[in-house]
Amino acid sequence: MSDSSTLPPARLRPEAELAGDALSTPVLARAARLARWAGPDTRVDAGGGLVEEQVPAAAEELGLTGDDAAAHVSEAWRTAVDTGLVEITDEEAGTVTQGEDLALLTGGSPQDVLGVWLTALEAVLADASVPDLDDLVDAMAEGGEVDLSSLDWDPEAEAEFLDGVLGNLYLLAVGEDGPGDTPVPLPALAASVIVPSDMGEPTNDVLEQVSDAMMRLDDRFRLLEPIGLVAYQPVDEALMADADEEPAAPVDETDVARYGMVRLTPLGLYGLRTRLLEAGFDAPAVGDLSDKGADALLDGTASFPPAAAHAETELWLAGRSPLTAARELLAAARGSDPGAPLRRLRCQQALSLVGTEAEPALREVLDDAELGGLARVWLTEHGARDVPAPPPEMVFWLTIDTVAAQLAAEGNSEELRALVEGLARQHSGFFDTVWRVDHPATPDVLEAMGRLHPDKKIAKEARKAAFKARSQHGG
Secondary structure (H helix, E strand, O other): OOOOOOOOOEOOOOHHHHHHHHHOOHHHHHHHHHHHHOOOOOEEOOOOOEOHHHHHHHHHHHOOOOOOHHHHHHHHHHHHHHOOOEEEEEOOOOEEEEOOOHHHHHHOOHHHHHHHHHHHHHHHHHHHOOOOHHHHHHHHHHHOOOOHHHHOOOHHHHHHHHHHHHHHHHHHHHOOOOOOOOOEEHHHHHHHHHOOOOOOOOOHHHHHHHHHHHHHHHHHHHHHOOOOOEEEEOOOHHHHOOOOOOOOOOOOHHHHHOOOEEEEOHHHHHHHHHHHHHOOOOOOEOOOOOOOOHHHHHHHHHHOOHHHHHHHHHHHHHOOOHHHHHHHHHHHHOOOOOOHHHHHHHHHHHHOOOOHHHHHHHHHOOOOOOOHHHHHHHHHHOOOOOOOOOOHHHHHHHHHHHHHHHHHHHOOOHHHHHHHHHHHHHOOOHHHHHOOOOOOOHHHHHHHHHHHOOOHHHHHHHHHHHHHHHHHOOO
16 A cells, blocks of 8 residues: 555444444553552653552552563553553652543543544554564573664564555455455465565465464564454464474365454554554545535545445435435536546436435436436436436437446446447447537547447447547547
């Protein structure tokens, strides 16, 4: 995800629901409890961490026992400091006080809570790019000093690697054909950032890199699950028992799950979208256009996948009466610019969601050269009476407009190929007439028909008609 092109729209849960999710994440919940526990007698060391003597009391406050208790206390305390839930008031004395942001978690708006959670997320993501502590200990044991080059660790490259993986996870979550709530296998996610898209069969070297990336991601996702970014099923420990032996390829779905499964949570989707927006990406969310004009709706949903366009349009319509909405949509659908045919297609799709109360708006445009065709289609489909038959030139104009819109929406799709075949079959002498249609897209549409039609004779007729149309349209 290296460019700033528009991403598919995310379908976010309501902010109040997401704020509730944020408050219940283990990392933020523990940080808040420690912040409330902290008082005048709490002491921190030079690095801002709790002094060792206070860790057992903090662990007890959090209900933590076992070998990991101290590590969880350390993480919770660091999160409390990073998010402003506690403040170090005197670095020399090592004293702390409750931070102003602690009150936001109970008395603030959902946005306030999510703001605190996003700060905690950034801190956890920064930690996820730091090398494994065991490697640091080994490096120190060998030389007494930490030589970062011996760890083969590049902090920027690590952060970039993680951002790339999370970016792909986001694209899968918002894509029309994405997994939805279905977890993604870790090997597939690792391969998505390692294997070049034009590579057929991956080489052994590339497969080794994928395997290494899986292990790194296993570590990262174990860290990112407690902050609520992902739901993660870790790699089965038994697969890593023999370091010298490559794990066998998975054979079925149960076996695939042993290699790790991950999905973004609704909170994670919100968090990643916020980060993408801050990084300069155009990352829309369904509902962004509900308070904008019809022109913004039709242009904005032009690049949306069908289900997202439908959801966005429903939200837009919910705030308007059917008649007002229909008039706004029809006015916004006019135009002879290159984007106009797709705008009219989106208008037609939006009007299909509007009830019969909109009928007067459609009757008002029956004589409009650009809108009269789609108005007749709508009125007929809604069972209206006395719908005048369209003049032949309007039928041909609407045909060109429809194919131009489909070309813009989908390119050379199978559906478009079927449409082209049907048109040529329905109208005898179609190409003798259609090249004269006064529509800016006529030459391009006829060229596309010549490219798409499987019958060579008909394809040649289409190309000839395109040549005539181009001559008529002045080039």
